[in-house]
Amino acid sequence: MKEGDDGGPALFRLVRFWSRRWAGRASEELTGELRHVQHILVVEAVATNACPARAAPVAEAHEAVTVGTVAHRLGLDHSGASRMVRDAVEAGYLVRATSERDRRRASLRLTESGQELLVRARKWQRRSFEELTASWAEHDRRRFASYLQRLADDVGA
Template sequence: MREGHDGGPALFRLVRFWSRRWAGRASEELTGESRHVQHILVVEAVVTNASRAVAGEDAVVTVGTVAHQLGLDHSGASRMVRDAVEAGYLARAASERDRRRACLRLTESGEELLASARRWQRQAFDELTASWPEDDRRRFASYLRRLADDVGA
């Protein structure tokens, strides 16, 4: 592949650039405090796994599924889930199949945080691609969704 068409370095350059900037900005704009970005990550992980559960892949969302989704160890995910529960974004209930397992679901506040995060994400995409022709924006968005779906993100 010619260097001009090599998307790998461009992808990782973009990830490095954006990962240093989005978290604090998004959290500050959505919650008023930059330290709450972890709540956004946990809420999105729960929703992603819950949508898979609806599709029949797994019946419950647990700390373990959040850990897997976020690429964390169980104890790190457990702390993040605990904090999100304390902040009112998640509710924890015992699994109907295994009382030792805790099932997670979004609360009304969690749904509101998710909706705000998604609005912010759409706005960021629109700002980043504002100078592009509409067809390019749609195509790029389609490719991003495809890549995210293919890697299970």
């Protein structure tokens, strides 16, 4: 590949652009406050099964979701994830219970409010994708979506 034909710089330009912009916009629209983007991140991490991009509900997962799981899925250390989980529990998005497999660990699950936030977040994500690709031909949108899905699946594997 010659320079300009590879996707690396374009990917990171997009990541830099969206990482600074989506958080406030999504948080304000979905939680009503700018500072609560971490609730969306935690709800997504808890709801995501072994394949993060597919975001299968935890009920379909075979293993309990723990703070360690959230830390791994969000790329955080355990203490940072623990604080975010604590805040999401206090906000009513998660329930923390003792793990059935290991009494020393806490398992996490979404509350009804957490499920509602997840549904709203997914709608927001789909709407954002549609807005960003509105001028594209439908087959290009589908192809790009499938490539994004593939990349997210590979990264989350």
